[in-house]
Amino acid sequence: MQRLDEAKRTAILQAAKQRLSQYGVRKTTMQEIAEDAGIAVGTLYLYFKNKNEILIATAEAYTQQHIADSEKILRDPIPAPEKLKAYLINRFRAVRENRLSGSHAAELARAVIRLKPELQEKQGKAVKDNLSSILQEGVRANLFRIDRPEQDLEVFLYSIGYFFPLPTSEKYYEPSEEKLLLVVDWFIKQWSRK
Amino acid sequence: MQRLDEAKRTAILQAAKQRLSQYGVRKTTMQEIAEDAGIAVGTLYLYFKNKNEILIATAEAYTQQHIADSEKILRDPIPAPEKLKAYLINRFRAVRENRLSGSHAAELARAVIRLKPELQEKQGKAVKDNLSSILQEGVRANLFRIDRPEQDLEVFLYSIGYFFPLPTSEKYYEPSEEKLLLVVDWFIKQWSRK
Numbered sequence: 001m002q003r004l005d006e007a008k009r010t011a012i013l014q015a016a017k018q019r020l021s022q023y024g025v026r027k028t029t030m031q032e033i034a035e036d037a038g039i040a041v042g043t044l045y046l047y048f049k050n051k052n053e054i055l056i057a058t059a060e061a062y063t064q065q066h067i068a069d070s071e072k073i074l075r076d077p078i079p080a081p082e083k084l085k086a087y088l089i090n091r092f093r094a095v096r097e098n099r100l101s102g103s104h105a106a107e108l109a110r111a112v113i114r115l116k117p118e119l120q121e122k123q124g125k126a127v128k129d130n131l132s133s134i135l136q137e138g139v140r141a142n143l144f145r146i147d148r149p150e151q152d153l154e155v156f157l158y159s160i161g162y163f164f165p166l167p168t169s170e171k172y173y174e175p176s177e178e179k180l181l182l183v184v185d186w187f188i189k190q191w192s193r194k
Numbered sequence: 195m196q197r198l199d200e201a202k203r204t205a206i207l208q209a210a211k212q213r214l215s216q217y218g219v220r221k222t223t224m225q226e227i228a229e230d231a232g233i234a235v236g237t238l239y240l241y242f243k244n245k246n247e248i249l250i251a252t253a254e255a256y257t258q259q260h261i262a263d264s265e266k267i268l269r270d271p272i273p274a275p276e277k278l279k280a281y282l283i284n285r286f287r288a289v290r291e292n293r294l295s296g297s298h299a300a301e302l303a304r305a306v307i308r309l310k311p312e313l314q315e316k317q318g319k320a321v322k323d324n325l326s327s328i329l330q331e332g333v334r335a336n337l338f339r340i341d342r343p344e345q346d347l348e349v350f351l352y353s354i355g356y357f358f359p360l361p362t363s364e365k366y367y368e369p370s371e372e373k374l375l376l377v378v379d380w381f382i383k384q385w386s387r388k
Contacts, residue, residue: 155380158373159353166366171359179352186349190384 021102059112080138109167144191215296219248303361340387
C-alpha cells in the first residue's frame with residue numbers, strides 16, 4: 001500500500017477547499033479535486049473516501065490552525081490588553097478569509113455543521129476559553145479590574161458577535177476590523193479603570 | 195369614487211402581511227389578499243395598485259408603529275436606565291414578531307430593501323437617535339457618567355446587534371430577551387459608576 005504523505009494531504013485539502021467554495025459540493029467531483037491537487041484520482045481515494053470526508057477534514061484543518069495560532073498568541077509575553085487585541089484580530093481575519101473564500105462558503109459551513117455539529121461547538125468553546133484565560137492573566141497582572149469575570153466575559157462575547165457573522169449565514173454586511181478594535185478598546189478602558 | 199377608509203386600509207395591510215409572510219410574494223395573489231381582508235378585489239385595487247405597493251405599505255406601517263411606541267416610551271417620566279430597558283425590550287419584541295411572522299419573513303424584508311432601501315436606513319437612524327436621547331437624559335439627571343457619549347453609543351449599538359438579527363437573514367439562532375437585558379444592565383452599571 002502506498003504510504004500517505006502529510007504534505008500531499010495538505011495540498012489536497014487546500015485544492016479541495018478552493019474548488020468547493022467556488023463551485024459548491026454538488027458541482028465538484030473527486031476527479032476535479034485530484035486534478036487541482038496534481039494527483040491521480042486513485043491516489044486521492046487513498047486519502048479520502050468521498051467529498052464529505054474531505055469537507056470534514058478541511059473544517060478540522062481550520063480548527064487545528066486556530067489552536068496553533070492561539071497557542072502562539074497566548075504564550076507571547078505581551079500585556080493582556082495587547083494579547084486580547086492580537087487574539088481577536090487573528091480570529092477576525094481567519095473568519096473573514098473563510099467567509100470570503102468563495103460564493104459557496106455559507107453552503108460549505110452548513111454542510112459541515114450537518115455532518116459534524118460538534119466541530120462548531122468546540123470552536124466556540126475554544127474562543128471562550130482563550131478569552132477567559134487572557135482576562136484572568138490581565139487580572140493577575142493587575143492590569144484589569146473585573147469584579148465578575150464570568151459575567152463580563154459573557155457580555156463581551158455578545159458585544160463582539162456582530163464582527164463574527166456566522167459562516168452559515170449569507171453575506172449581508174461586511175464587518176470592519178477597525179470597528180471591532182473600537183469595541184475591544186472600549187472594553188479594555190472599562191476593565192482598566194481604577 | 196369610493197372614499198378610502200383608514201380602518202379598511204389597516205385591515206388590508208394586516209391580512210396582506212400575514213399571507214405574504216406565510217406564502218411569499220410570488221405565490222400570493224391580489225385576489226387572495228382581498229378575500230383575507232373580506233373585500234372585493236376591485237376595492238383592493240382602489241387602495242393599492244399591486245403587491246409591491248402593499249409590501250412597501252406594510253413596511254411603512256411597521257416604521258409608524260416604532261415611532262408611536264418610541265414617543266410613548268421617551269415621554270414616560272421614568273429614570274433613564276428604566277427607559278433604556280423599556281425601549282430596547284419594545285424593539286426586541288417588535289423585531290422578533292416581524293422575524294417570526296412566517297417562513298417568508300426574510301424574503302419579504304429583502305424585497306422591501308430592494309424596493310425602498312431608505313426605509314431600513316431611516317429605521318436604523320431612529321433607533322440611534324432614540325438611544326442617544328435616552329443616554330443624554332441620563333447624563334443630565336446625573337444618573338449616567340459618560341465621558342464620550344458618541345463613542346459609548348457606537349460601542350453599545352454593536353454590543354446589542356446580536357440581539358437584533360437582520361430581518362433579511364435566514365434564521366440560524368433565536369436571541370434571548372434575558373441575555374439582552376444582561377448586556378444592557380452591564381452597560382448601565384458601567385455608566386452608573388462614580
